[in-house]
Amino acid sequence: MKVCVLAEVAHHRILPVTYELLTRALALASPGEVGALVVSGGVPEEEYEKLGAAGADEIIAYEAPWLERFRPEPYTAALQAMVAEFRPEIVLGGATSTGRTWLPYAAMKMHTGLTADCTELGIEDGSGLLLQTRPAIGGNIMATIKTPHHRPQMATIRPRSTRPATPQAGRRGRLHRREALSAWQQSGMTELSFTPIDETQELSSAERVVVVGRGIKKPENLGMVRELAQLLGAAVGATREVVDRGWLPYSCQIGLSGRTITPELYVGVGVSGAIQHLAGMQTSKRIVAINTDSEAQIFSLADVGIVGDLLEVVPALNARLRTGGAL
Numbered sequence: 001m002k003v004c005v006l007a008e009v010a011h012h013r014i015l016p017v018t019y020e021l022l023t024r025a026l027a028l029a030s031p032g033e034v035g036a037l038v039v040s041g042g043v044p045e046e047e048y049e050k051l052g053a054a055g056a057d058e059i060i061a062y063e064a065p066w067l068e069r070f071r072p073e074p075y076t077a078a079l080q081a082m083v084a085e086f087r088p089e090i091v092l093g094g095a096t097s098t099g100r101t102w103l104p105y106a107a108m109k110m111h112t113g114l115t116a117d118c119t120e121l122g123i124e125d126g127s128g129l130l131l132q133t134r135p136a137i138g139g140n141i142m143a144t145i146k147t148p149h150h151r152p153q154m155a156t157i158r159p160r161s162t163r164p165a166t167p168q169a170g171r172r173g174r175l176h177r178r179e180a181l182s183a184w185q186q187s188g189m190t191e192l193s194f195t196p197i198d199e200t201q202e203l204s205s206a207e208r209v210v211v212v213g214r215g216i217k218k219p220e221n222l223g224m225v226r227e228l229a230q231l232l233g234a235a236v237g238a239t240r241e242v243v244d245r246g247w248l249p250y251s252c253q254i255g256l257s258g259r260t261i262t263p264e265l266y267v268g269v270g271v272s273g274a275i276q277h278l279a280g281m282q283t284s285k286r287i288v289a290i291n292t293d294s295e296a297q298i299f300s301l302a303d304v305g306i307v308g309d310l311l312e313v314v315p316a317l318n319a320r321l322r323t324g325g326a327l
């Protein structure tokens with residue numbers, strides 16, 4: 001196995017970030033060289049089949065009731081057992097709260113390197129080493145990092161920074177069920193309480209997002225943007241200018257130092273399109289921008305650009321949507 005992705009599971013379903021990791025793995029490996037590790041409290045058989053159909057040639061599954069919620073020690077024990085048996089050259093995880101906890105702990109245990117929060121991956125000609133690219137020095141440069149001497153080479157990848165791999169008819173993976181040893185249950189962590197996902201995670205997975213920029217001018221104007229989002233069934237995001245002013249929480253920030261989104265529809269309202277913002281939304285499928293400045297950078301990416309005052313355009317759009325019209 002050349003590349004193994006670490007699946008994430010919630011409510012007995014394999015999460016979309018796993019399929020994004022598969023897209024990355026398929027770009028790095030040849031057919032037959034991709035694996036997926038699934039550590040969970042149990043998932044239905046069809047979830048494994050879907051993973052195989054999306055490109056995982058080998059699926060290694062550890063299931064136990066006590067693995068239902070992530071804890072670094074037992075999950076790492078499973079990862080180490082998988083690495084010892086299947087010897088992947090590369091292990092990829094999501095730069096999610098789980099991945100950002102699991103992989104550093106696992107890298108330390110396996111005495112190997114880890115590049116966190118990569119935006120690009122590649123294979124170096126000749127050496128075959130994994131090239132792990134991520135923003136560095138406050139986002140001012142992109143650094144490419146290699147792990148020449150230790151294995152596996154490990155990286156976490158920003159969620160939503162690529163499209164998820166889609167299942168293909170007739171494609172199958174081989175399922176390897178392995179025993180989760182009860183000794184792995186020993187953990188320095190004690191679970192005190194469990195809080196379900198918050199609305200900002202909905203922003204990361206939203207199909208439609210309306211993003212507010214500084215052009216909104218004052219927080220009192222947010223109401224019309226919230227209404228637009230509601231009428232479109234969209235989540236609300238923001239630029240750094242907006243969150244720095246305290247108009248929306250930091251968890252809404254889209255961009256280099258915020259969240260990365262890949263929605264079907266992105267609507268930018270009073271957003272200039274600075275490079276650091278584009279880094280978090282440029283893979284959106286359809287981009288609509290509203291801005292008074294016809295030279296605004298966001299228009300270079302937009303599928304639909306509306307040059308106009310948002311204080312007039314947004315209420316007009318809302319009125320149209322309220323009466324059943326399309327955007």
Ligand SMILES: Cc1cc2nc3c(=O)[nH]c(=O)nc-3n(C[C@H](O)[C@H](O)[C@H](O)COP(=O)(O)OP(=O)(O)OC[C@H]3O[C@@H](n4cnc5c(N)ncnc54)[C@H](O)[C@@H]3O)c2cc1C
Pocket residue numbers: 138139140212213214215216238239240241242253254255256257258259269270271272273274275276277280290291292293296308309310311
């Ligand atoms: C290291 C670093 C990391 C950063 N990370 C991020 C990040 O993660 N996310 C992020 O967003 N930024 C980030 N930034 C900041 C980024 O450089 C920009 O400053 C920011 O994205 C600009 O936000 P904005 O578009 O809301 O504001 P502005 O650039 O001020 O743009 C406001 C826009 O609104 C338009 N406008 C004004 N009035 C109206 C009106 N009435 N109707 C319609 N349009 C109007 C203007 O023409 C203008 O284009 C980062 C910067 C650095 C240095």
